[in-house]
Amino acid sequence: MPKVTIDEKVVDVPEGTNLIEAARLGGIEVPHYCYHPKLSVAGNCRMCLVEIEKQPKLQIACNTKVAEGMVVKTQNPRVEKARRSVLEFILINHPIDCPICDQAGECKLQEYYMKHDLAVSRFPIEEKVHKDKAVDLGPWVMLDMERCILCTRCVRFCQEVAEVNELCVSERGDHSTLTTFPGAKLENPYSANVVEICPVGALTNKDFRFKCRVWFLKRTESVCPGCSMGCNINIDQNEGEIHRLTPRVNEEVNEHWMCDEGRLTYKPVNQKNRLRFAKMGEKDLHPDEVLRAVREMMTGVDPNLVCGIGSAQFTNEDNYALASFLKELGSSHLFYHRFEPAHPSVDDYLIKADKNPNTKGVSTLGFKEIGGDRRFKFFFVLGALPEEALNRIALEQQKKVILFNPWDEETVHYADTLLPVGTFAETEGTFTNCQGRVQRIRAAFPPPGEGRPVWQWLTHLTRLFEKPAPNYTTAPALFLSMANQIAAFRGLDYEKIGNQGMLLKG
Amino acid sequence: MEFTPENKKKIEEILKRYPEGKVGRQAALLPVLRLAQEQFGYLSEEAMLTVAQVLDLSPASIYGVATFYTLFNKKPVGKYHLQVCANLSCCMEGAEKVVKHLEEKLGIVPGETTADNRFTLSEVECLAACGTGPVIQVNENYHEKIKTPEDVDRLLEKLR
Ligand code: SF4
Ligand code: SF4
Ligand code: FES
Ligand code: FES
Numbered sequence: 001m002p003k004v005t006i007d008e009k010v011v012d013v014p015e016g017t018n019l020i021e022a023a024r025l026g027g028i029e030v031p032h033y034c035y036h037p038k039l040s041v042a043g044n045c046r047m048c049l050v051e052i053e054k055q056p057k058l059q060i061a062c063n064t065k066v067a068e069g070m071v072v073k074t075q076n077p078r079v080e081k082a083r084r085s086v087l088e089f090i091l092i093n094h095p096i097d098c099p100i101c102d103q104a105g106e107c108k109l110q111e112y113y114m115k116h117d118l119a120v121s122r123f124p125i126e127e128k129v130h131k132d133k134a135v136d137l138g139p140w141v142m143l144d145m146e147r148c149i150l151c152t153r154c155v156r157f158c159q160e161v162a163e164v165n166e167l168c169v170s171e172r173g174d175h176s177t178l179t180t181f182p183g184a185k186l187e188n189p190y191s192a193n194v195v196e197i198c199p200v201g202a203l204t205n206k207d208f209r210f211k212c213r214v215w216f217l218k219r220t221e222s223v224c225p226g227c228s229m230g231c232n233i234n235i236d237q238n239e240g241e242i243h244r245l246t247p248r249v250n251e252e253v254n255e256h257w258m259c260d261e262g263r264l265t266y267k268p269v270n271q272k273n274r275l276r277f278a279k280m281g282e283k284d285l286h287p288d289e290v291l292r293a294v295r296e297m298m299t300g301v302d303p304n305l306v307c308g309i310g311s312a313q314f315t316n317e318d319n320y321a322l323a324s325f326l327k328e329l330g331s332s333h334l335f336y337h338r339f340e341p342a343h344p345s346v347d348d349y350l351i352k353a354d355k356n357p358n359t360k361g362v363s364t365l366g367f368k369e370i371g372g373d374r375r376f377k378f379f380f381v382l383g384a385l386p387e388e389a390l391n392r393i394a395l396e397q398q399k400k401v402i403l404f405n406p407w408d409e410e411t412v413h414y415a416d417t418l419l420p421v422g423t424f425a426e427t428e429g430t431f432t433n434c435q436g437r438v439q440r441i442r443a444a445f446p447p448p449g450e451g452r453p454v455w456q457w458l459t460h461l462t463r464l465f466e467k468p469a470p471n472y473t474t475a476p477a478l479f480l481s482m483a484n485q486i487a488a489f490r491g492l493d494y495e496k497i498g499n500q501g502m503l504l505k506g
Numbered sequence: 507m508e509f510t511p512e513n514k515k516k517i518e519e520i521l522k523r524y525p526e527g528k529v530g531r532q533a534a535l536l537p538v539l540r541l542a543q544e545q546f547g548y549l550s551e552e553a554m555l556t557v558a559q560v561l562d563l564s565p566a567s568i569y570g571v572a573t574f575y576t577l578f579n580k581k582p583v584g585k586y587h588l589q590v591c592a593n594l595s596c597c598m599e600g601a602e603k604v605v606k607h608l609e610e611k612l613g614i615v616p617g618e619t620t621a622d623n624r625f626t627l628s629e630v631e632c633l634a635a636c637g638t639g640p641v642i643q644v645n646e647n648y649h650e651k652i653k654t655p656e657d658v659d660r661l662l663e664k665l666r
Binding site for chain 2: 165166167168169170171172179180181182183184380
């Protein structure tokens with residue numbers, strides 16, 4: 001591995017690494033706009049100029065590969081002067097409308113200006129070249145043409161990742177403009193990713209713009225519940241209202257991206273029809289009352305009439321808690337259901353036809369698909385299972401359903417008892433994606449009202465039955481028990497899963 | 507809109523000059539756009555879509571290239587397309603005055619066509635004849651050292 005000296009620091013980096021990445025490995029940030037680690041090198045912004053010993057001119061770090069013994073300076077006066085000049089050049093026609101720009105607070109122009117320039121503009125605002133603002137590019141993206149610095153990241157994203165060249169730079173010189181073909185739209189299934197890779201406020205997310213200043217957002221690392229891929233995401237929320245989901249890097253899963261459909265999965269969390277209180281029939285009841293009523297109903301029943309219906313929409317921990325609870329009651333009848341839209345989107349990249357984040361997990365835990373055996377009377381159900389699915393395995397006589405759900409939906413009103421639980425955004429636990437990768441989701445905030453995790457409800461209920469398990473106090477404790485009990489989970493460690501996930505055994 | 511059978515053949519010939527696959531088709535874009543301009547008169551959006559289809563490239567990538575080059579007309583042009591070089595060397599030799607005079611004489615500004623459809627005026631980038639500026643390209647022909655209003659008038663006279 002070549003050794004290079006960057007700002008006096010010797011770093012050992014793999015052959016073929018460019019100087020931006022080499023510096024990053026040494027903990028040094030070389031400012032850049034057009035370079036993106038997942039896209040081809042364009043070398044057009046010149047922001048990444050650095051000095052390399054024995055080379056008379058400054059070189060762009062993004063397009064320079066390391067060589068043994070290279071000595072690089074990224075912060076001497078010459079480099080700093082070049083950087084200021086480049087910034088001044090990029091800003092010549094910039095409208096500087098930060099106060100009304102949604103990128104403010106996470107804009108590389110602002111950041112680098114504050115860090116490297118801070119000069120007064122020599123270009124009067126009246127003389128700037130003006131272009132169109134608020135150009136509707138497609139279902140997700142709004143373009144402000146005059147904020148664009150023409151780095152072409154978005155163009156390359158469409159070419160190289162989405163593999164549809166929907167964007168181009170038209171005209172030349174200071175008339176250069178980012179655009180689609182006249183009348184055409186930016187509408188590939190990954191289109192909104194251009195918003196995150198745009199280093200400035202030229203591309204903004206129509207679903208997010210003007211909703212919340214970014215410095216008010218709190219970020220929680222999670223996983224998209226939209227399909228079995230389980231793209232890694234950030235939940236960005238303010239005071240319990242989610243404003244956007246953005247992709248989080250996981251090279252083994254979604255690299256740097258997520259699909260547009262997945263970005264909508266937060267909407268149901270914010271929805272008004274959340275189930276806030278435990279309910280029996282039409283009545284809201286105190287949780288303790290409800291649990292006591294359930295206990296009464298279940299006392300002395302034949303365990304063979306009881307079954308648990310897990311869900312591929314719920315975490316491993318929730319499903320596992322259900323399985324252990326049933327075991328205490330003496331029943332091992334475990335089924336699961338999943339959400340199956342009639343025409344699921346699918347492609348050969350990230351988008352999977354199975355629109356459930358945890359199918360692999362719930363089947364690994366031993367839950368079976370709902371069969372046609374009509375012999376159960378008592379049902380503990382996770383999520384909104386359609387009644388007719390239940391009827392397939394219910395005895396003719398009246399069935400009793402205890403259903404855990406985040407929403408108060410018409411379709412679940414057949415349940416005798418409804419218990420409010422969190423959505424993915426309010427739950428701590430793990431999903432197992434289609435690759436068998438166990439990935440952690442984290443609660444961005446607590447569920448509304450009396451909502452609590454499934455496993456917590458079940459723990460309380462178990463106590464009423466005076467049974468030993470499940471008796472869990474935290475999601476990690478549950479995970480530990482699962483790792484001890486379930487062969488495929490053996491050896492996995494909640495802490496080690498971290499934010500990049502771990503593969504199931506086998 | 508379609509290429510003539512003759513031009514289709516020419517496109518096949520052009521494609522043979524480049525490697526197979528997308529890179530080759532991208533390389534063939536410039537000559538094919540010239541052919542399109544020749545046949546259709548100018549590169550309308552429709553013409554660009556035809557090229558996109560023939561070369562199996564995305565419309566956006568055609569649009570980027572077509573709008574970059576001043577040699578491609580995105581609007582119909584008159585009988586004579588006066589393309590005045592407005593780059594550095596020509597400007598030092600007085601290209602700006604030449605444009606001004608043309609504007610006055612023809613009653614149009616760059617980008618416009620006279621009502622009789624005879625002249626279209628454009629400013630273009632360096633025509634690579636910097637030593638003999640200012641340069642005006644009229645359709646496919648260069649007219650060099652057009653410095654004074656009189657030079658301009660003489661040229662226009664020839665074109666009447
Ligand atoms: S819109 Fe953004 S990403 Fe695209 S070229 Fe302009 S600055 Fe770059
Ligand atoms: S591909 Fe699947 S997991 Fe990834 S963002 Fe889209 S819906 Fe979510
Ligand atoms: S990041 Fe190197 S030139 Fe743009
Ligand atoms: S500057 Fe006019 S021909 Fe080069």
